[in-house]
Amino acid sequence: MKLDGRKVFFFVVGLLLAPIVLTQQADASGFRIANQSLGAIGLSGARTAYTPGPDASYYNPANMSFLPDHWLMETSLTILQLPTVEYTDHRSPMFNGSSDEELFWMPLLHVTSPQYGRMRYGFSLTYPFGLAKQWDQPYPKAFAEKFSLLTVEANPTVACSITDWLSIGGGVRLIYAKGEVDNEIGAPLSPMATLSRASDGTDTQLGYNLAVSIRPNERWTMAATYRSEVKLDLDGHTDMQAMAGPYSVATYSGDGSVSLNLPAVLSLATALSFDRLTVELAWDRTYWSSFRELDFSYPMNFLNSPFAPFDAVSVKNWDDSDAYRIGLTYDWNDRWTTTLGFTYDRTPVPAHTLGYELPDADAMVYCAGARYRYSPSTEFGLSYMYYRTRSRSVDAADANLSGIDGRFTDGGAHALTFGVIMSF
DSSP: OOOOHHHHHHHHHHHHHGGGGTOOOOOOSTTBOOOOSHHHHHHTTOOSSOOOSTTHHHHOGGGGGGSOSSOEEEEEEEEEEEOOEEEEESSOGGGOEEBOOEEEEEEEEEEEOOOBTTEEEEEEEEOOBEEEEEBOSHHHHHHHSEEEEEEEEEEEEEEEESSSSEEEEEEEEEEEEEEEEEEEEOTTTOTTEEEEEEEEEEEEEEEEEEEEEEEEETTEEEEEEEEOOEEEEEEEEEEEEEEETTEEEEEEEEEEEEEEEEOOEEEEEEEEEETTEEEEEEEEEEOGGGOOEEOEEOSSOOTTSTTHHHHSOEEOOOOOEEEEEEEEEEEOSSSEEEEEEEEEEOOOOOGGGOBTTBOOOOEEEEEEEEEEEEETTEEEEEEEEEEEOOOEEEOGGGOOTTOOOEEEEEOOEEEEEEEEEEEO
16 A cells, blocks of 8 residues: 555644643753754754765764765754743742853754765764753852853764665764853852852863664665763863952862763664655663762862862762654655654653752653755755753752752753755
8 A cells, every 4th residue: 555645744743743732841851962963953853764964974874875975065053042941949939040041053064975985984063962051049059150061072984885785884973072160159058158169171082983774675774873971071270269258268279170971872763764755763862870970179178178068079860861753754846855853852860969050851852844955966954943841840858969949940942953955
């Protein structure tokens, strides 16, 4: 029986849109940024088995063996907006807070080569992990007046075609990271004194990624990819000051560092084409259990000084988390292609260690995109992503390590990506 691609498309669209009016979910899982291309934004990250563009270099380098035999390049810009998160404390309004709204600009690049024998080569420039939260109110800013992490990844890759239906691939991950942490502990936690810290650090480390694709026929692909864990040691400078009223009691200005693990990610996916419609189902696991703690280190021990709160280990004990994705790609004609995507993304953050730097919860992610083929060698595209959020409550029974006993509301995220794909 031959399926009508358009009917299947609109049927699945209905299934995807129905939960919008039935559910309200919360922030994204951890601080991983899964969507790193024009296609991935439009498909909610369901971009592992079906990668017909140059972003195959990042999402599944094994699939580069199945691309057209010429150079492909995608350049795109993602605008990421993080709305305000509201915190309402169960104990007293003096503990309430509202985070700052954040706006980020992320230029992205993906390139794949023609075939050289059985080999193909690629390169991607992405931002795989990131975090930014700022609180101005007295209680939240004691923990995260400013908490930010930026990572930039340069990822050269290679693919080898074993047979017409089997390909393997992999690459080297060169990751640069920069982190900043500011805290100010004053009233109501410390009515008579103020402690402040401003710390920053950077590091560059290597990792790897692996991929395999099996294509039993031109319409069906099965794929698996793995991105390695990367251990960072962010070395930099720290300034700390203890004040008693208007008087300085103690100061420190010198070296400071913090260790941080970027987790490994395993992805499994399958994609099947029906006439003009391609459906991808994907699952990925992010191994957040490697994120056990944040331990700030200094050349001296501050545990018996006014700066003891800044020298204590911040326990995290996150859990491994799963994401379930579906992506739809429909080729309307030789010019226009549209995409839809949906993800259910589980949070790795337990209530016991939830913090103001990332008041995380499960997420429902809705995405859409469109591409227009201007000429045989040039394609323009626009994609949009929306994280639908709900509140997350923490109460006294959770024994939260940051003293949180209240409710986080609003938040979420919006992303808009403009891009051009060229072949030559």
